[in-house]
Amino acid sequence: MRMVVVGGVAAGLSAASRARRLDRSLEIVVLEKGARISYGACGLPYFIEGQVRSIEDLVVYTPEFFERERDIRIRTGCEVIAVQHGRREVVLRSGERIGYDRLVWAAGSRPIEKAPGGHILNFQTDEDAERLHAFLREKHPRNTAIIGGGYMGLEMAAALRARGLEVTVFHDATTLLNREDDWLTKRVAARLSRCRIDLRLNTRAGSPESLPFDLVLLSSGARPNVEPLVDAGAETGRGGALRVDDRMETSLRGIYAAGDCCETNHVVTGRPVWIPLGTTANKTGRVAGANATGARERFEGIAGTSIVRIAGLAVAVTGLSSQQARREGFSPVEVVIEERSRPKYFHGRKVAVQLVADRNSRRLLGAAITGDDGVIGRINVLATALAAKMRVADLLSLDLAYSPPYAPVMDPLLIAAQQLIRVLE
């Protein structure tokens, strides 16, 4: 029995590792298009910023580790261009064919706008980061245009600003970070403005070639790498990502998918979404890998939790914004409070908490938190509350830890919940 895994980053390697743990006799082959496997792509902006000295520092495991410790064969530089599911074969760009009994598709995503090179670059892979790094070192650009105000775009804006470049961000929608939330967009815009990053909301940049900037970064979004599977007959859904059931099996029996190339279920709406993130890649990879060996595990879905640091500001979200909730058929009610993350005498900084609940069911639907610290723990509490389908009243009685060095006696989350209860009454 041979399992072939397409993709050697988060999802693919999680799948391969889990499969090996459950089945010692399976032959496992991972095919990775690029030259590196198992690197933390989310760390790339910090390589540009200078916090990470080398991309090698982002590599968690080497191919040798997988071969030696886990008996997993790793083949880099292998791009799969076709899947012939009837014959149980994948076809590589080289023409080589590799047979499989089980296939896990974890081919990730790629930028919607492909950069031509020169001073117009993408920023998604390790190779992109190396290209940009070399460009910065050799060309000393003084200004840059970043096309796209998603996570990567804004992290890169801050990283390049920290390196002294003049930065302009063009974003073709009115709200940032793939979150339809005017409040959150305002908080982020204020921080960008404080660092003198020029943010142009609701503005199309036009042709990258025509922009008068020393450096142009294309970061306007991603699309899933699914074409060979779609050609083989797999169904797709949101954003063109692969449809999967709750066992991460695609519509093609025996082919599982994981990571950025497939949909997941949203725990608040119960409906499929496409929110490609590294944590989800790891979790769906584990489930896909297990089920490809014959296990019957379920992936419970995601809350869309994420956090990003933008010029020192932690910006975190989970669940739905009011706008998103309304579109999903809820009657959202929203509050925003601002409180210290710790007592003043322990250098507590202001943390702003937005909670969204449904007027009818009084269930928590989503949240956003911004602040210079004390953000991640609190968004994680709310992500847990969403998974448990808690109502706002349940939040009120949460027994959260208190001690002056770490939190105020009435946690900002509880204060926000109290306000929301009042609005709901």
Added chain:
Amino acid sequence: MRMVVVGGVAAGLSAASRARRLDRSLEIVVLEKGARISYGACGLPYFIEGQVRSIEDLVVYTPEFFERERDIRIRTGCEVIAVQHGRREVVLRSGERIGYDRLVWAAGSRPIEKAPGGHILNFQTDEDAERLHAFLREKHPRNTAIIGGGYMGLEMAAALRARGLEVTVFHDATTLLNREDDWLTKRVAARLSRCRIDLRLNTRAGSPESLPFDLVLLSSGARPNVEPLVDAGAETGRGGALRVDDRMETSLRGIYAAGDCCETNHVVTGRPVWIPLGTTANKTGRVAGANATGARERFEGIAGTSIVRIAGLAVAVTGLSSQQARREGFSPVEVVIEERSRPKYFHGRKVAVQLVADRNSRRLLGAAITGDDGVIGRINVLATALAAKMRVADLLSLDLAYSPPYAPVMDPLLIAAQQLIRVLE
């Protein structure tokens, strides 16, 4: 209609404030034994350590604020020595009688061992802290014995060590911090040892007067202030604390209790416990205050979540330890893992996570976390999971936030849950 609240710190003032919000016409009188109201008693060790410059900095609200903004009458220096519930009167030490229609008892707790003064002091109230502060300034003690390894004892041990004193802690049990947990005790003991605090576990100090130390702090535990209510016929339970129903009403109709003087329900066991903490005081105060005005709110109970900083080490717990779980009739299974709180290149420090689950139901029962950072957010996630009665498998699929400045892609909580699943399988 007059509501009398006995106690002017966390629980009493929460009750009074909530009552005022729900009932604008009620007469509300708060009777406080001491001279100060509304101070953060948990901040007192930091006053001794020097982080807080004055106890006034710990005062959240003044009596004038309550009178002016909330129309709540505050009377300090008023100790209630008897309750005559038949006549709806409390009797003050001065002999004065004050009638009530509704009574909220929030009289807190006091040290089991009362210090005689001189170089033998307690450390519970603002007045205790002032006495100790003056002693340190005037007598320049070079060494101190602390009797009791609970929260306050260990915080004070670290605070006095930070001021340069030689510190010996005598603790008459084998486990610290009111938690029957050998693992946690070992972690804490290691940190104390690193700061050269001499910890004597399972050791009775003997008579404080006979101890050869310049300063002796008695911190061997607290007992609830309930005598006047008990004399009036109120029932007590664990630790001598007042029995209350889930509406915070005592066994005496029309008398509500809140804070350190009463029991609460434990969300894991569903049974009453007595775990006096400031956060619980605030929450039970709100419920008692509301119900005393005729509302019908419930207090859902506590998970026993707490955090303490001991010489830089954050030590946090929630729910039950294995030993406690066994005594409650569960079949506990426990794992401990140690992982970085953030990637290494973001200065991630090791955080140790202990999870306890029930072998039969696979429910999470409790947790403990220690580390120099990244502790409070994680214990709060687990406290939320306990409130939601989550199973270990539910933890595995929690959608926790990830970004290199804040967390690793596989959060230590998820790694611990994975290990625990393996043990349960």
